[in-house]
Amino acid sequence: MERPELPLPQLHAFVVLAEELHFGRAAARLGIAQPPLSQQIRRLEDKVGHALFTREPGRVALTPVGHELLPVARRALSDLADGLAAARAVGSGRTGRLRIGFAASLALTVLPGLLRDFRQRFPEVRLEIREMTTAPQLTALRERTVDIGLLREPEEADRELDFRTVLTEPFVAVLSHGHPLAAGRTVRLADLAEAPFVLLPREAGPGLYDRILALCAGAGFVPDVVQDAVEWQTVCALVETGLGVSLAPASIRRIRLKGVAFRAIEPGAERTRVAVAWRKSDRNPLVAHLLATVSPQSQATR
Amino acid sequence: MERPELPLPQLHAFVVLAEELHFGRAAARLGIAQPPLSQQIRRLEDKVGHALFTREPGRVALTPVGHELLPVARRALSDLADGLAAARAVGSGRTGRLRIGFAASLALTVLPGLLRDFRQRFPEVRLEIREMTTAPQLTALRERTVDIGLLREPEEADRELDFRTVLTEPFVAVLSHGHPLAAGRTVRLADLAEAPFVLLPREAGPGLYDRILALCAGAGFVPDVVQDAVEWQTVCALVETGLGVSLAPASIRRIRLKGVAFRAIEPGAERTRVAVAWRKSDRNPLVAHLLATVSPQSQATR
DNA sequence: CGAGCCGATATCTCCGTGCGTATGGAGACA
DNA sequence: TGTCTCCATACGCACGGAGATATCGGCTCG
CATH class of the missing domain: 1.10.10.10 (Winged helix-like DNA-binding domain superfamily/Winged helix DNA-binding domain)
Incomplete structure (x- = not known):
């Protein structure tokens, strides 16, 4: 040149x-x-x-x-x-490109509304969304291959990344229809002590996995995880077959499967957090716009 | 902007x-x-x-x-x-575009060699050639729709345009094969006094037309023009049919038509000039290049 | 022949820019 | 903690470019 x-x-x-x-x-x-x-x-x-x-x-x-x-x-x-x-x-920030990583479980809950709102306010922005579990999202954020992460139970303190809670939701027990506990309206955690568990693998999202194990520990038992699956959809399908039970964020109620029942946990004080994550140093105005779009609504999903 | x-x-x-x-x-x-x-x-x-x-x-x-x-x-x-x-x-002047107007009669003589030489020296120059009679060429030069003119018998003095003689050539009589005068090797002008004439229209090139009429006047007669045609090719074809005779620059001998004979004029001192014309004010180096290509070769065509 | 149009030239001012050297400050690394 | 790397900042200088006004010269036209 x-x-x-x-x-x-x-x-x-x-x-x-x-x-x-x-x-x-x-x-x-x-x-x-x-x-x-x-x-x-x-x-x-x-x-x-x-x-x-x-x-x-x-x-x-x-x-x-x-x-x-x-x-x-x-x-x-x-x-x-x-x-x-x-x-x-x-x-x-009127136009450009925004790369968003999101946990698969959010595809049915926060993500659609978020995309709709954002597209309405910034129709010229190209949104690239890619499904990734929590840990890869954090890596992708650091490597700058995504600009926004939507994930569960992030580590709190991070040198590079910032988080904001988008919503909190209680846990629900996932049971097959034929399961005895499905008869009641609620389930006490301790009742699940002896049941085999189906969960997401820890690598997919250590935060959520550890939260669930801590919940069980609080109820006095260590769950017997007999199977894992990388999608909540699959977890529910496995529960339906009677392979075991599961504990999951309430938003998976959206997955409507005939043979699966969701029951609120008693007493239900424990909630899981969904957060949006971004690089502290990111000056891309689209990031700020997206953060503004997800107004910090602490409203829970039952 | x-x-x-x-x-x-x-x-x-x-x-x-x-x-x-x-x-x-x-x-x-x-x-x-x-x-x-x-x-x-x-x-x-x-x-x-x-x-x-x-x-x-x-x-x-x-x-x-x-x-x-x-x-x-x-x-x-x-x-x-x-x-x-x-x-x-x-x-x-290494590249560019040069628009050349030329008289149709030159398409068989000076033009091909000129184009070949110029293209060889300046292969990147785009040559746009367009066939036009003399008068339109002068107009086109003045209106800047062509850059070079190749024409016959231009007016000498011009405020805007310059001329350089490319070649001079004698006149020949154009006769049908069956014409009595075609029997000899040469023809005296006076012999044509009674013959009907076929010529280009005066508007196409007043210079040449007037030269021909002056020639005849010098031989003591006014030609009886019974027909005109805008192309020498056509003139020859009409002569072939026996419609009349013609006087033309020698270079039209290149037009080979079975039934047409060309005979040198006796004594043959009169010659017609072919000139290249350009705008005096033109600073386009391609014009200078072209003028250099047509080195002033006064060599005649018999 | 004078007036008017149009572009070139001369001269001056001013400001932005480009570049230098010297220095500061923040991380990274040993 | 000291050093090194790397970029930012501060300051100064010089040049070119962009603008103005005034004037000249050539051509056209009434």
Whole structure:
């Protein structure tokens, strides 16, 4: 890439003069006096090394050289103007691209509303959403391959990342329809002590996994995890077959499966948090816009 | 067209920095010290209104705004560089476009050699040739719709145009094979006094027409023009049918028609001139190149 | 032949920019 | 904690470019 030789203001003057073919009018359009325009053109011609206009009395016309340069100059100027406008639009957060990682369990709850609201407010922004479990989201945020994470039970303190709770929800017991505990309206945790458990693997989201184990520990038992599955959808399907029971965030009630019953936990003080995560250092206005869209509604989902 | 906001040198620095992502190395590539580079970028960011790079210790990266602006800046810079090179090529006469008007009768004689020589010396020049009679050529030259004219018997003095004789050639009598005069090797003009004539219309080329009439007047008669035709080809065809005879520049011998005979004029001192014409004020180097290509060869065509 | 139009030239001012050197400050690393 | 790297900041200088006004010179036209 060479050092630029032609100043843009001179090219601008050149283009205007090529349109007017009259120094006086062109100068007026440029908002300057006529002599400076003559100078501009002269300097430009010196740099190009050839005359760009023929000046015969009463007739200003492009030379072949000028004719060659004109479309180039015109295009460069308008490209730069357009590009600048586009860049500013990105800077203002009116347009651009936002990459969002999200936990699969949120695809049925917070995510649709969030996308809808955001798209409504910023229709020109391209949203790239990719399903990932919690741990990969944190990695992706640090590696800058996503800009926003939607995840459960994040570690609180982080040097690079910030979190904000989007919602908290209680846990529910997931039971097969035929299970004896499905008869009541609620379930005490201790009642699940002897039941085999189906859970998401710890690697997928250590935070949530550890929360669930802590819950059980609080009720005096260590769950017997007989199976894991990477999707809540699959967990429910396994529960339906009678393989075991599960503990899950209440929002998975949205998964409607015939043979599966969800029962609130008694007493139910424990809640799981869904958070939005982003890089503290991120100055992308779209991140701020998205954070503004997920107003910190602590409202619970029963 | 708006007044340009972004100085090219800053955009250049921006592009280089975006490639290096390192102020020190980018400055070295630009051949300047590091602080000036920081300033350039800062000023550019001020004008854009948004940061173009994130500077975290040990890591320089493009912001979304910078990412948006980069391809635009790159393209504008390279377009301008290319366009400038192209314009200079045109200015040097190495490339460009040259519009040539020519009399149809020359399509068989001087034109092919001229085009061949010129194309050989300037292969990158686009030649646009258009067949026109003499008078329209002069008009087209004045209106700048052609740059070069190839014509017969131009007026000598002209305020705007210059001429140079390319070749001179004698006149020949055009006779049908069956014509009594076709029996001899030469023809005296006076022998044609009673014959009906076929000629080009005067409007097509007054110079040549008047020359022919002057020739006849010199031989003591006024030709009886019974028919005109805008192409020599057609004139020959009409002569072949026995409609009449004609007087023409010798080069139309190239038109080989079975039933047509060409006979030299006795004594044959009178010659017709073929000239190249151009605008005196034309500074297009291609015009000079073409004039140099048609070296003033006064050699006659018999 | 004088008036008017149009572009070039001369001269001056001012400001932005580009570049330098010197220095500061924040992380990273040993 | 000291050092090194890397970028930002401060300050100064010089140049070019953009603008203005005044004037000149050529051409056209009434």
